[in-house]
Amino acid sequence: MAGIRELSVDTSLATLWEELVYTWTRLHARTATRDLAAAFEELIERAEKTEIVQRGHWRAEALADAAVDLSDEELDDVSDDVIAEVRHADRKVDGRPGAAREAL
Numbered sequence: 001m002a003g004i005r006e007l008s009v010d011t012s013l014a015t016l017w018e019e020l021v022y023t024w025t026r027l028h029a030r031t032a033t034r035d036l037a038a039a040f041e042e043l044i045e046r047a048e049k050t051e052i053v054q055r056g057h058w059r060a061e062a063l064a065d066a067a068v069d070l071s072d073e074e075l076d077d078v079s080d081d082v083i084a085e086v087r088h089a090d091r092k093v094d095g096r097p098g099a100a101r102e103a104l
Contacts, residue, residue, distance in 0.1 A: 005022075013054060014051075016047055017051065021044060024037050024044060
């Protein structure tokens with residue numbers, strides 16, 4: 001018979017689910033322990049529901065990351081346009097860099 005299986009607080013949800021299913025299977029296979037399997041059925045369902053919620057959070061995080069990246073790219077484009085306009089305006093007076101500032 002296998003020894004006691006221990007999990008740590010760092011155990012992934014997928015590993016936890018696998019261990020719960022394993023334990024449920026072992027308990028359910030023996031008449032003497034079959035009644036204990038019900039508690040593991042509840043834990044399995046809870047782990048599955050938690051994973052669905054977690055995936056929803058991960059999805060929201062990925063969507064937010066993509067939105068931030070898009071906004072950052074748009075801001076970079078606007079900044080580049082502003083810099084180009086300022087440089088162009090700075091050369092308009094006589095074609096020398098800084099001539100527009102000197103004219104003020």
